[in-house]
Amino acid sequence: QTVVTQEPSLTVSPGGTVTLTCASSTGAVTSGYYPNWFQQKPGQAPRALIYSTSNKHSWTPARFSGSLLGGKAALTLSGVQPDDEADYYCLLYYGGAQPWVFGGGTKLTVL
Amino acid sequence: QVQLVQSGAEVKKPGASVKVSCKASGYTFTAYYIHWVRQAPGQGLEWMGWISANSGDTTYAQNFQGRVTMTRDTSINTAYMELSSLTSDDTAIYYCARDNMCGGVSCPDYWGQGTLVTVSS
Numbered sequence: 001q002t003v004v005t006q007e008p009s010l011t012v013s014p015g016g017t018v019t020l021t022c023a024s025s026t027g028a029v030t031s032g033y034y035p036n037w038f039q040q041k042p043g044q045a046p047r048a049l050i051y052s053t054s055n056k057h058s059w060t061p062a063r064f065s066g067s068l069l070g071g072k073a074a075l076t077l078s079g080v081q082p083d084d085e086a087d088y089y090c091l092l093y094y095g096g097a098q099p100w101v102f103g104g105g106t107k108l109t110v111l
Numbered sequence: 112q113v114q115l116v117q118s119g120a121e122v123k124k125p126g127a128s129v130k131v132s133c134k135a136s137g138y139t140f141t142a143y144y145i146h147w148v149r150q151a152p153g154q155g156l157e158w159m160g161w162i163s164a165n166s167g168d169t170t171y172a173q174n175f176q177g178r179v180t181m182t183r184d185t186s187i188n189t190a191y192m193e194l195s196s197l198t199s200d201d202t203a204i205y206y207c208a209r210d211n212m213c214g215g216v217s218c219p220d221y222w223g224q225g226t227l228v229t230v231s232s
Contacts, residue, residue, distance in 0.1 A: 001173070034216050038156070045206055045225050046148075046156065051218030089156050093217065098173050100146070105155040 006103040012080045020106045021072040022090030028071035035073035036091040085110040113137040115207050115223035122229045128195040131226045133207035140188040141165040144210035146219050147192045149203040197230045
């Protein structure tokens, strides 16, 4: 069974920069996995941030960016704000019988 | 504006089935897929499957094969997810999400508010 791995938790200071990563048990993550990133705050539905590695939705703040880094998908937050404290999930596309798999999520604390 | 409005919370007994609805508005329902995703209490997101609102074609995650059925009713722009043989492990919030074609590639964008399903004897 395919496993997608994220850092369980990260802490960043306000105004700082942090990078969250998303790894696949099948090997290096490439653009063909169409990485998506979502933000979820307590009691809310997930909100889409990034699609197809690095593309932003119309509502995605400019401080969020997506990329590929060292064989993983990455989400970088620059100029972090207290409101960015949330859980972040990546979603990778594998096609076939199990097209999509979520990562376990990263709890980002802004402190 | 695009909206996905899900049905209300459900309480079910072990062994029962539950059917959650997801009513779409603000876009052409049949032009997109609908994902179903669940989240157990305090846990992460789990992809369950998706359905083409146009053709009704479905793909289910391996973990749910044989227990989940996704359907849609194009006359009322509504997608459904039915899960059978419920156990306490199925207690979770169930979400629907629209799959857009962003630049020609699949991308879930708008999400429903979630439906809490509680399985308890």
